[in-house]
Structure formats: C-alpha cells, structure tokens
Amino acid sequence: MPASTGTEAAARVADVLLLFTGGPEYLGVSTISRELGLSKAVVYRILQSLVSREVLATDPGVVGYRLGPAAVALGASALRRFDARTAAAPVLRRLRDETGETTTLSGLVGDERVYLEQFESRAEIKMTVDIGKRFPLHAGSSGKAMLANLPPWRRDAVLAGELAALTERTITDEAALRDELTTIAAEGVAVSLGERQAGAGSVAAPLIGPDGEVHGAISICGPEYRFTPEKIERYRRLVHDATEEIARNWAGPQAAEATR
Incomplete structure (x- = not known):
C-alpha cells in the first residue's frame, strides 16, 4: 500500500473516532x-475494524455505535499521565533546585518505562534523558522502583523474560534481582549506579496513583561521581517525600482534605 494511501486511511479512522468525542x-x-463525506461502505469497514478491537462497541436493541472499553482504557491512561x-x-x-541534579518523571508503558518529563540540572556537567524513549524495567532506579511494586504476576512475567545487560553493572541474574526488588519494595526507594547508563547515578521512588497501583516513578539523576553515600542517603529521603507530595x-484537594 502506498504511503499516501495508508496516511489517508489512518486519517479516516482518526476522523471517525473524533466524532465520538462530542455529540x-x-x-x-x-x-x-x-x-x-465518506461512502457508507468505507465507514462500515472502519467501524467493524474498531469494534473488533473493542475501540467501539454496539448494544443490543440500539442502532449505532459507541466508544468501547479499549477507548475508555486509552482515555483513562492518557488522563492519568496528564x-x-x-x-x-x-x-x-x-527537587532539581534543592539538589542541583536533573529530576525526572517516568511512566509505566506495558512492561517497559518511558521518560515523560525532566527538569535539567543547571550544572555544566549533568545528566539528561531521552523523553519518550522506552527502557526495560530491570535496569536503572526508576525501572526497578516500578518493577518492585507491580503485582506479583506482572513482576514474574518481566523477570521470566530477557534481562539484557545495558551496561556491565546491569543486574541480569534473576535471583539477585528478586532479592533487590524485595528490598526496594520494603524501603520504597531504588538506587542505580551505572546500571542503565555507564557513569550515571540515580535514586528513584515509585509513583502510586489514586487507584493504588504503580504508574510511574520519579528520580534524581546525575554523574555517578557526585552520588556519594551521603548524597544518596539524602536523595532517598527527598524522593520518598516527593512521591507522597505528588x-x-x-x-486532588478533596483527597488531601480527607487525610488531614
């Protein structure tokens, strides 16, 4: 299929879906x-494709189509991340201003994580991350913070897969990784020194959503040589307190008021 034809088809599907956002x-x-301004045959094919993927749905006795569970899940996921x-x-x-290091927000995407936001250090030598790039959960403090707080069946599925070595310090032994994840879950904070990126240090804590599930993590990250034991201990407290504030x-204000 020519690229232009594929683009037009994708645009038609998007236009159909957008009609369901209002009216x-x-x-x-x-x-x-x-x-x-599309033929009924084209519209019908698009609708059937979307129904097969549960993006749209039909109800007995009702003429027409409505948004399906997959669309609701996508919307809820987008809203949570926003x-x-x-x-x-x-x-x-x-947190960036207090520590002088880069701070990040990562989101959970399937069995991987992706950087959603960063506030770069103002130091001349600093660490920056690639927004939108996916990384495995077993390497780096943000990934381990999320992995340690996943439901057991999801955590087991990740650990049963490939535990690739991103650097020479990446933990690839399943038993050793399980032991560390148990500690992370108990302490609420993960530390990484050169595990995802050589020469980089980071301290992270999981971000638990209003639904009680882990949806991401925040981290303080920078050159490994600046992550002394004293600073790591300080950063552990800072990220832990920061996730509770977030x-x-x-x-929302109603939940905050209820906890007072």
Whole structure:
C-alpha cells in the first residue's frame, strides 16, 4: 500500500473516532458518512475494524455505535499521565533546585518505562534523558522502583523474560534481582549506579496513583561521581517525600482534605 494511501486511511479512522468525542453517545453509519463525506461502505469497514478491537462497541436493541472499553482504557491512561505530569511538575522543579541534579518523571508503558518529563540540572556537567524513549524495567532506579511494586504476576512475567545487560553493572541474574526488588519494595526507594547508563547515578521512588497501583516513578539523576553515600542517603529521603507530595496533588484537594 502506498504511503499516501495508508496516511489517508489512518486519517479516516482518526476522523471517525473524533466524532465520538462530542455529540450523541451513539452514532450510526449514515450519520458518520454524512458528517465526513465518506461512502457508507468505507465507514462500515472502519467501524467493524474498531469494534473488533473493542475501540467501539454496539448494544443490543440500539442502532449505532459507541466508544468501547479499549477507548475508555486509552482515555483513562492518557488522563492519568496528564494528571501525573501536572501534579509532579512543581515538585520535580523544586527537587532539581534543592539538589542541583536533573529530576525526572517516568511512566509505566506495558512492561517497559518511558521518560515523560525532566527538569535539567543547571550544572555544566549533568545528566539528561531521552523523553519518550522506552527502557526495560530491570535496569536503572526508576525501572526497578516500578518493577518492585507491580503485582506479583506482572513482576514474574518481566523477570521470566530477557534481562539484557545495558551496561556491565546491569543486574541480569534473576535471583539477585528478586532479592533487590524485595528490598526496594520494603524501603520504597531504588538506587542505580551505572546500571542503565555507564557513569550515571540515580535514586528513584515509585509513583502510586489514586487507584493504588504503580504508574510511574520519579528520580534524581546525575554523574555517578557526585552520588556519594551521603548524597544518596539524602536523595532517598527527598524522593520518598516527593512521591507522597505528588500523590496528594494527583489525588486532588478533596483527597488531601480527607487525610488531614
């Protein structure tokens, strides 16, 4: 299929979905066809494809289509991440200023993690991260902080897979990694010295959402030589307290008031 044809097809699917973001709950083939200027045959094929993937759904006795569970899940995931970034931003900015190091927010994406936000250190020599790039959960403090707090079945699935060595210090032995994850879960903080990136140090804590599940992690990261035992101990306390503050911000003023 030519690239232009594929782009047009993707645009048509997107246009169909966007119609469901406003207006009536149910939309039929004729309405969509009329609104978008597409043939009913094309609209029907798009709708059937979306239904097969549970992005759209139908109900007995009702003419038309509505948003399905997959669309709801996507929307909820996007909203959580948006809310997490909004709640975390002022805390991470302050944490950057307090420590002089780069601070980051990572999100859980399937069995991997991705950097969602960073506040770069103002130091001449500093660490920066690639926003949007995916990394395995077993390497680095942010990934381990999330992995340690996943439900056991999800954690086991990750540990049963490939534990690739990103550097010579990456922990690839399953038993050793399980022992460390147990400690991380108990202490609420993970530390990495050159495990994901050679020469980099980081301290991270898991970010637990209002639903009680881990959705990400925040970290303080920088050149490994600056991560002395004294600073690591200080950063452990800072990230732990910061995640609690972010969680309160994330839950909203009503939840914060209820905990007083």
